[in-house]
Amino acid sequence: xxxxxxxxxxxxxxxxxxxxxxxxxxxxxxxxxxxxxxxxxxxxxxxxxxxxxxxxxxxxxxxxxxxxxxxxxxxxxxxxxxxxxxxxxxxxxxxxxxxxxxxxxxxxxxxxxxxxxxxxxxxxxxxxxxxxxxxxxxxxxxxxxxxxxxxxxxxxxxxxxxxxxxxxxxxxxxxxxxxxxxxxxxxxxxxxxxxxxxxxxxxxxxxxxxxxxxxxxxxxxxxxxxxxxxxxxxxxxxxxxxxxxxxxxxxxxxxxxxxxxxxxxxxxxxxxxxxxxxxxxxxxxxxxxxxxxxxxxxxxxxxxxxxxxxxxxxxxxxxxxxxxxxxxxxxxxxxxxxxxxxxxxxxxxxxxxxxxxxxxxxxxxxxxxxxxxxxxxxxxxxxxxxxxxxxxxxxxxxxxxxxxxxx
Amino acid sequence: xxxxxxxxxxxxxxxxxxxxxxxxxxxxxxxxxxxxxxxxxxxxxxxxxxxxxxxxxxxxxxxxxxxxxxxxxxxxxxxxxxxxxxxxxxxxxxxxxxxxxxxxxxxxxxxxxxxxxxxxxxxxxxxxxxxxxxxxxxxxxxxxxxxxxxxxxxxxxxxxxxxxxxxxxxxxxxxxxxxxxxxxxxxxxxxxxxxxxxxxxxxxxxxxxxxxxxxxxxxxxxxxxxxxxxxxxxxxxxxxxxxxxxxxxxxxxxxxxxxxxxxxxxxxxxxxxxxxxxxxxxxxxxxx
Numbered sequence: 001x002x003x004x005x006x007x008x009x010x011x012x013x014x015x016x017x018x019x020x021x022x023x024x025x026x027x028x029x030x031x032x033x034x035x036x037x038x039x040x041x042x043x044x045x046x047x048x049x050x051x052x053x054x055x056x057x058x059x060x061x062x063x064x065x066x067x068x069x070x071x072x073x074x075x076x077x078x079x080x081x082x083x084x085x086x087x088x089x090x091x092x093x094x095x096x097x098x099x100x101x102x103x104x105x106x107x108x109x110x111x112x113x114x115x116x117x118x119x120x121x122x123x124x125x126x127x128x129x130x131x132x133x134x135x136x137x138x139x140x141x142x143x144x145x146x147x148x149x150x151x152x153x154x155x156x157x158x159x160x161x162x163x164x165x166x167x168x169x170x171x172x173x174x175x176x177x178x179x180x181x182x183x184x185x186x187x188x189x190x191x192x193x194x195x196x197x198x199x200x201x202x203x204x205x206x207x208x209x210x211x212x213x214x215x216x217x218x219x220x221x222x223x224x225x226x227x228x229x230x231x232x233x234x235x236x237x238x239x240x241x242x243x244x245x246x247x248x249x250x251x252x253x254x255x256x257x258x259x260x261x262x263x264x265x266x267x268x269x270x271x272x273x274x275x276x277x278x279x280x281x282x283x284x285x286x287x288x289x290x291x292x293x294x295x296x297x298x299x300x301x302x303x304x305x306x307x308x309x310x311x312x313x314x315x316x317x318x319x320x321x322x323x324x325x326x327x328x329x330x331x332x333x334x335x336x337x338x339x340x341x342x343x344x345x346x347x348x349x350x351x352x353x354x355x356x357x358x359x360x361x362x363x364x365x366x367x368x369x370x371x372x373x374x375x376x377x378x379x380x381x382x383x384x385x386x387x388x389x390x391x392x393x394x395x396x397x398x399x400x401x402x403x404x405x406x407x
Numbered sequence: 408x409x410x411x412x413x414x415x416x417x418x419x420x421x422x423x424x425x426x427x428x429x430x431x432x433x434x435x436x437x438x439x440x441x442x443x444x445x446x447x448x449x450x451x452x453x454x455x456x457x458x459x460x461x462x463x464x465x466x467x468x469x470x471x472x473x474x475x476x477x478x479x480x481x482x483x484x485x486x487x488x489x490x491x492x493x494x495x496x497x498x499x500x501x502x503x504x505x506x507x508x509x510x511x512x513x514x515x516x517x518x519x520x521x522x523x524x525x526x527x528x529x530x531x532x533x534x535x536x537x538x539x540x541x542x543x544x545x546x547x548x549x550x551x552x553x554x555x556x557x558x559x560x561x562x563x564x565x566x567x568x569x570x571x572x573x574x575x576x577x578x579x580x581x582x583x584x585x586x587x588x589x590x591x592x593x594x595x596x597x598x599x600x601x602x603x604x605x606x607x608x609x610x611x612x613x614x615x616x617x618x619x620x621x622x623x624x625x626x627x628x629x630x631x632x633x634x635x636x637x638x639x640x641x642x643x644x645x646x647x648x649x650x651x652x653x654x655x656x657x658x659x660x661x662x663x664x665x666x667x668x669x670x671x672x673x674x675x676x677x678x679x680x681x682x683x684x685x686x687x688x689x690x691x692x693x694x695x
Contacts, residue, residue, distance in 0.1 A: 240542030
């Protein structure tokens with residue numbers, strides 16, 4: 001009798017067989033790898049640059065002779081900013097294309113659609129976006145910054161400059177909600193206070209009432225976690241009411257879709273951001289990397305920050321794992337990555353933390369100033385702290401959960 | 408007291424914004440009965456025409472009030488000639504064609520303009536109401552919406568072309584029999600609706616920003632507003648915008664933004680359940 005369990009086991013086994021066979025493949029046969037990005041639809045502002053960065057990494061790997069003497073053959077799918085397609089394409093990549101790794105995804109909802117699928121089908125998944133943190137899954141690596149990396153630094157910086165009464169504006173889905181929990185926790189720990197908290201569905205673009213409430217509350221600083229085109233309307237309305245001259249603004253998301261070159265300086269100057277990458281970083285690696293990126297993609301891409309750039313890192317980290325493992329077989333690559341592989345890149349070194357499968361990264365505090373981000377502070381190799389240190393994949397490799405702050 | 412005044416002005420602004428994004432559709436869908444799924448993209452093109460010409464050094468007001476409507480009006484002329492006219496009477500084909508046009512315009516804007524075109528900051532300063540500040544541009548949006556609605560009303564009510572347009576919408580054959588050129592009138596009305604959409608896109612651009620995919624933010628609310636307005640497109644759209652803007656923003660202010668969004672949809676559903684032909688299907692039937 002075919003029960004659900006035997007069916008799933010059969011499915012998993014059938015996916016595992018070719019993966020095992022992939023090890024001793026012919027020397028010149030391409031390695032199939034999978035990518036899913038939001039190349040069209042409302043999230044294309046993120047997805048197109050994510051793919052540009054990923055494509056650069058894949059081309060660089062292939063131009064230097066490929067991996068294990070084999071070129072990468074990338075199967076690219078456009079999710080059209082629709083989580084339903086993530087479901088379909090993740091299954092296709094694992095079952096039909098039989099890829100060695102899947103990278104991509106932007107929103108937390110898209111990640112949580114494909115992560116369980118790829119875990120079940122034993123296909124490695126690397127997620128390269130800043131997110132709310134807490135995923136603890138051996139089949140999953142995250143190169144993006146999580147609140148554990150930046151919230152503390154951001155609130156300290158705010159406390160030193162302006163004060164500890166914070167008003168939080170966030171996108172109304174798991175990313176914004178959980179990030180806001182982190183902020184509440186960190187603010188309490190630093191002796192501060194979240195004096196207001198509002199969540200906005202992704203298609204809200206009227207912020208008049210909120211701006212009045214902020215004026216009534218008079219916080220020391222406003223921290224926003226806005227996502228998507230509708231929320232961009234906030235900045236114009238904030239500036240129109242003269243608030244950008246009155247109350248300082250911080251953001252963990254500003255810059256992800258080239259806002260810095262698209263929005264007038266008189267609207268966005270002074271917004272404080274935190275991230276692992278800005279084009280203005282003076283690392284020698286960054287200058288060479290940017291020149292190469294522009295040589296291949298021209299200069300019409302907008303402005304890069306750490307959301308798209310991590311897709312370059314993600315592919316480079318995985319490639320390094322394959323080189324050290326000497327195979328593309330999943331368990332060997334995971335074991336190699338867990339030795340704490342590090343790659344240097346345009347934003348400084350990125351190093352895997354074996355316990356959480358997240359990364360140590362340089363983190364920079366910056367300020368929007370006349371179409372560029374001016375770097376204010378640099379913090380080297382910030383560890384990917386997770387809430388109360390719950391996740392440890394070295395001790396409990398079978399964990400498959402997502403931790404959230406206890407508050 | 409100050410708060411009540413400020414919140415009242417925000418509510419007015421929300422109503423005006425909703426009416427402004429819907430007025431072009433009120434003409435195209437409400438009067439011509441053409442389902443234009445590319446309506447949001449017409450607003451987007453208007454926004455880009457504004458920021459591109461303002462960025463090129465054109466006077467801000469010329470760019471906003473003349474160039475943007477003219478560009479989208481021309482786009483509307485082409486669309487009417489090449490697409491709408493060919494598919495006249497075939498609702499499904501029109502929906503599919505305008506939806507395709509919407510995708511095409513988003514893709515075109517993303518490819519040609521990408522994510523690097525700088526926007527325009529809201530002009531004017533702020534005014535102080537007690538301890539609150541409010542952008543003067545908020546009043547400008549309210550004022551221009553009122554002007555547009557009044558001008559449109561006056562034109563339809565009292566001008567000879569307005570009469571011809573109304574006559575053709577009511578009974579095209581009879582109007583044609585009396586010598587009106589229905590094809591030209593339809594074409595002209597479509598161009599007018601497009602130009603109004605271009606104007607709306609430009610007026611809202613300093614507050615909302617311009618992005619290739621911004622149209623999606625507008626299109627659903629515009630359709631809900633025009634459909635709920637009912638048979639007499641102009642009055643209906645203005646009333647529906649007032650109803651939805653007030654209820655949803657008041658709910659958002661008293662509760663949370665997500666509740667505001669829910670209230671807008673609930674009010675629309677209840678309204679259409681009770682008045683299936685829209686507000687002006689029952690009330691104000693003699694209006695325009």
